[in-house]
Every structure is written in structure tokens, then in C-alpha cells.
Amino acid sequence: MANKKICIFSAQHLPHMGGVERYTYNLCKKLIEKGHEPVVVTSKIGDLPNFEIMHDTRIYRFNCYPFLKGRYPFLKKDAEYKKIISTLENEHFDLVIVNTRFYRHSLVGMKFAKKNHIPCITIEHGTSHLSVNNKVLDYFGSLYEHGLTMLDKKYCDHYYGVSLACNEWLKHFHIQAKGVLYNSIDVHEVEALRKNKCENYRELYKISKEATVITFTGRLLPEKGIPQLLNVMDEINKKYKDVYLFIAGEGDLEKMIDQRKNDHILPLGRIDFNHIVALLDDSDIFCLPSFSEGFSTSVLEAAACECYIVTTARGGSKELVINQDYGTIIDNNSEELLLPALEDAIDNIDKRKKAAKLCHKRVCEDFTWDTVESQIETIIENGGF
Structure with missing residues (x-):
């Protein structure tokens, strides 16, 4: 043309x-x-x-x-x-x-x-x-x-x-x-950035390879389900001592998130795309408990970095995570649904890794x-x- x-x-x-x-x-x-x-x-x-x-x-x-x-x-x-x-x-x-x-x-x-x-x-x-x-x-x-x-x-x-x-x-x-x-998503760009990482977040925050890292990236708005995610994270850390949550982004909830930070909840503020890829590459689970979404770019980036996806049945994510072999889709972002979904992902490492690879393949082929x-x-x- x-x-x-x-x-x-x-x-x-x-x-x-x-x-x-x-x-x-x-x-x-x-x-x-x-x-x-x-x-x-x-x-x-x-x-x-x-x-x-x-x-x-x-x-x-x-x-x-x-x-x-x-x-x-x-x-x-x-x-x-x-x-x-x-x-x-x-x-x-x-x-x-x-x-x-x-x-x-x-x-x-x-x-x-x-x-x-x-x-x-x-x-x-x-x-x-x-x-x-x-x-x-x-x-x-x-x-x-x-x-x-x-x-x-x-x-x-x-x-x-x-x-x-x-x-x-x-x-x-x-x-x-x-x-x-x-x-x-530009999967070739993501792959190049993964091979030449600009930061190692596990090393930076002294998090072991055996620990589980959950990450949220995106706008820090109530509709993204961040308050629910923080509350669930508090419950998770009563049971698991080696699970960490990174939150990267900017928005209305920055001050609230900063007030909730501790040894396991780690806000990063706004970071550029290179650092987002580096962070996701160091993460095991990506969690977006949103109640309003079109088709999250953050979910696509996480899948391209081979993170296990836990998100809600809002928007296009369910068109990527087409069944439980590809990740976890919960009906809504209530804490009663989010907590067991994350615990299941934390406990089942093999299932998590297989799903992440399937989701990565689907992103590369169809999106x-x-x-x-x-x-x-x-x-x-x-x-x-």
C-alpha cells in the first residue's frame, strides 16, 4: 500500500x-x-x-x-x-x-x-x-x-x-x-529488554530467588482494585513470609499506597517501560483486580514477560487468559475471591509456570x-x- x-x-x-x-x-x-x-x-x-x-x-x-x-x-x-x-x-x-x-x-x-x-x-x-x-x-x-x-x-x-x-x-x-x-504489544522489543535488563529488582530489594513476587503495574486508581489487593496482601503475609508485592505507577492512590508500604509491600512510583519489563521479568505473578477495563496493556506486558496472570473478568483479559490453563480469571475483585486465587498461584509453582508459558505463546501469536x-x-x- x-x-x-x-x-x-x-x-x-x-x-x-x-x-x-x-x-x-x-x-x-x-x-x-x-x-x-x-x-x-x-x-x-x-x-x-x-x-x-x-x-x-x-x-x-x-x-x-x-x-x-x-x-x-x-x-x-x-x-x-x-x-x-x-x-x-x-x-x-x-x-x-x-x-x-x-x-x-x-x-x-x-x-x-x-x-x-x-x-x-x-x-x-x-x-x-x-x-x-x-x-x-x-x-x-x-x-x-x-x-x-x-x-x-x-x-x-x-x-x-x-x-x-x-x-x-x-x-x-x-x-x-x-x-x-x-x-x-511489541514482543520483540520486550524480549530484547528482557535479555538486556536495566535493573534487577530482586537484588535491589534483597529478595531471594525462592521468594514469590507479585506485581501490579498501571494507573493507581480505585477502579483498578488496589485497595482490595493491599488488604489481601496483608492477609497473605500473615501466612507467607516470603511473598512480596511491587506496585508501579502513578495516580490518585499514591499517598494511600505509600502509607501502606512495609517490608513486603513495595511501591515504586512511576517507572519507564524499560524498568517495567525488568520488574515483570523478576516477577512470578501479575495481579490486576480491576472492576473497569478495556484490554489492559499491563496484562499483555506481563504475559510477554512470562508472569502468571491473576485478574478479573473485566475487559479483554479473558480473551487472552482463555481458560485456567492460561491463568486465573475471577468473577470480580472481592477480597473473598482474590485471596484464594493468589494463594493458589503462590502454592502451585508448576501450574503457574506452565500457564505463564502458554499465555506468553498466545501473546506472541495473536496480539x-x-x-x-x-x-x-x-x-x-x-x-x-
Whole structure:
């Protein structure tokens, strides 16, 4: 296929870290590798510039109001907005990709595509309404999301999920997805980083090879099940003296996690991808007890590093961990379910290792950016379908 130019509207992008941001970054990286030109349109949060070139990709940032500590950027239609839109309209894009439905930013991307007669697809990354852990605010937030999605559907007809679970969630809004553009991973990059580790976390924290290391990586938010994981870890350490929990990431719960740290609960804060791979390579079990998820990049990274997966039946993880031979999927993140699941993984070392190898093989075969990039090319050829 001849080189194509693709405009990606994503309300948040690097250096802000999250699953959608990593999805966009990795997709751009693969598109560039295949000779295409991605352009990212995102939000200006903090001291970031309105325009820069990052990782060989042009990044445009709308000024915004950073609601919910930046979790929900609400763009401003100011002079800078008009300048960016004018710049984009002077280019000839072959496809517009909108990441997620529920931002004003997303609607702008859809309208931009329709006005300029560019095929447009929207990629769904969630399996539940956005939550701020306040029932009243969550209720009104869900009403807002439904209203915004009704507008979305007037401007974009083609929706894809990063997992089949996301496609099921789209049905809640009476949207029939066209297909799946799976969240994926660069397994070759992970393997190279594992061979040339930048850190040995067991040595650094004086943890023996015989001890069991559990790890969580990702955004430190209540919906990720971190309070439940910490409570369960306290119970585990009453029974096991050689089990450790690393928590890597940043978010609303940083202070709470720091207050809970002890000899066996070890918060690391935000670490870069090289160190995430090194940490996972030193880990036995990866635990994500989330109650809201699309398809966690962290789960894919853990599987690529041959960790045993313990997670919930939320989002796409169950499409990777397809049965108990591949890992453990629990119905929800209640402590009553999480505790025995982790104890079973701790006790059954052989089962754990066999499952980790099966899951690693499945990631390498079925969840790669080459596959997603090829699907994007087909979508362009078919005008959005």
C-alpha cells in the first residue's frame, strides 16, 4: 500500500501515561515503520507545547480545562484551537481515528472527518462508564456520556473495540461494532529488554530467588482494585513470609499506597517501560483486580514477560487468559475471591509456570501490532469499513 496519512484524535497522549496513550504510541510506531505518517491531536495539560514532534510523530495539542486532575480534559475552542484545525484542514488525510467516545475532543475529531470527507473510525477502549467513585457524579456522568454518544453517532458510523468485551459494551449505546483492533504489544522489543535488563529488582530489594513476587503495574486508581489487593496482601503475609508485592505507577492512590508500604509491600512510583519489563521479568505473578477495563496493556506486558496472570473478568483479559490453563480469571475483585486465587498461584509453582508459558505463546501469536497495522490498512482501502 502507498504511504498514507492518518490523523489520530486522542484526548490524552504522552507524556501522560495510560492504556489509551500507549495504544496510540505503539500504533503510531508501527505505522511509521510501515511507511505511513500518523499525526496525533490531543490535549495540552500542564506546561506541554501546543505543537511538537515526538517519536517522529507530529503532536498537536488543544488548550483545555483539565477536569478531574487531567483525567477528563475539556478542550477550549479558542484561537489556538482554530489555528490547529486550520492547519489540519490544509492536509490530506486518508483516515481519521478517534480514541474513545466520551470526550468533547472525540466529537471534534468526528466532525472534522465528516466536514472534510475523510473516512473515520472510533476505537472503544472501555467496558463501563467513566467512574470518579461518587455515585451522584457517576450518575450524571453516565447521562452526559449517553448524550455525547448520541451526537457521536451522527458523525461516525464505524466503531471498533480493543477487545470483544469493548464491542459488547458498545451495544449498551446501541452501536454494533465493525470488528476488533486488539490492544497489542511489541514482543520483540520486550524480549530484547528482557535479555538486556536495566535493573534487577530482586537484588535491589534483597529478595531471594525462592521468594514469590507479585506485581501490579498501571494507573493507581480505585477502579483498578488496589485497595482490595493491599488488604489481601496483608492477609497473605500473615501466612507467607516470603511473598512480596511491587506496585508501579502513578495516580490518585499514591499517598494511600505509600502509607501502606512495609517490608513486603513495595511501591515504586512511576517507572519507564524499560524498568517495567525488568520488574515483570523478576516477577512470578501479575495481579490486576480491576472492576473497569478495556484490554489492559499491563496484562499483555506481563504475559510477554512470562508472569502468571491473576485478574478479573473485566475487559479483554479473558480473551487472552482463555481458560485456567492460561491463568486465573475471577468473577470480580472481592477480597473473598482474590485471596484464594493468589494463594493458589503462590502454592502451585508448576501450574503457574506452565500457564505463564502458554499465555506468553498466545501473546506472541495473536496480539501483535503488525496485525493491527494490517487491519488499519484494510480499513483505509475499504473506506472505513
